[in-house]
Structure formats: structure tokens, C-alpha cells
Amino acid sequence: MRNKQGQFIKTTGKIKGNCLRCGREFEAYPSRNKRFCSHSCQFKGKWTEEHKKNHKLSFQKYKGKDNWNWAGDNVGYKGLHSWLIRNYPKPYTCEHCGKDEGKIEWANKNGNYVREREEWLLLCGSCHSKYDGIIYNIKKMNKTKL
Helix, strand or coil: CECCCCCECCCCCCEEEECCCCCCEEEECHHHCCCCCCHHHHHCCCCCHHHHHHHHHHHHCCCHHHCCCCCHHHCCHHHHHHHHHHHCCCCCCCCCCCCCCCCEEEEECCCCCCCCHHHEEEEEHHHHHHHHHHHHHHHHHHHHHC
């Protein structure tokens, strides 16, 4: 705040103001320089349907292989699971026991992490742990044979 001579006045406490969007009175500290009573008032009306559509379309061209962060088959565990969830959405049911409630997880069939749906199973937690135990034991036996 300034006095009549234009010099800054040190103030303590909140000052009152009126929201530029809805006109409601609010209190704020002077250093905040607030013009709206809330975030919803501040951003109300800024995102029209056309703006939302154009914003969404602007990111469509950067999906998949056109994205600068694309790793191809060198993708990690989390990235590959995110890709599966995005490209093969719910509803999920366990491919072994048919259970459709609880946590259904993506299980890799052979330990090769590739972007092919045929290499993955949807399993409930119980079936997944049993299946991974079988795969682990097979790999362990193969190593001992060599």
C-alpha cells in the first residue's frame, strides 16, 4: 500500500478486496496482490469446449512413436505396464480363474518385456504369484542344467 505521497506503507494483517469475477468480498495479505476470491473464480470461463478440444488435439501428434521420449523395445518395467493399461483398458478379469474383483495385474508370460498383447496375461494377485513362481523355478532349473 502507498500513502498520498506515493511511499510504501508497511502493513500488518489482511486487507479487504472484492473479487473481479463474482464481486464477493474477501480478505488477503497485501503482498499477495489477490484479485479473485478463489482459484475457481480465477479460472472460471477460461477453458471453453473449443479450447479444451484444441488443447487435447495438440498433444495427439506426440503420442506413441512420435513422442520425443519414446523408448521402443528398450522400455522399462513401469513404462511398459503403463502402455498396457493405456492401450488395453478395463474391464479386467483373471485369465486363469475368471475372478473379476480385487486387483487384476498384467503378468508377463516368458520374461521378455515387449509391446505385444500376446506376451501378457491378466491375472489376479493369487494366480500371478503362482505363475511367477512357476516361471522362476523353470529359469532356475535351466541355469542348473547349463
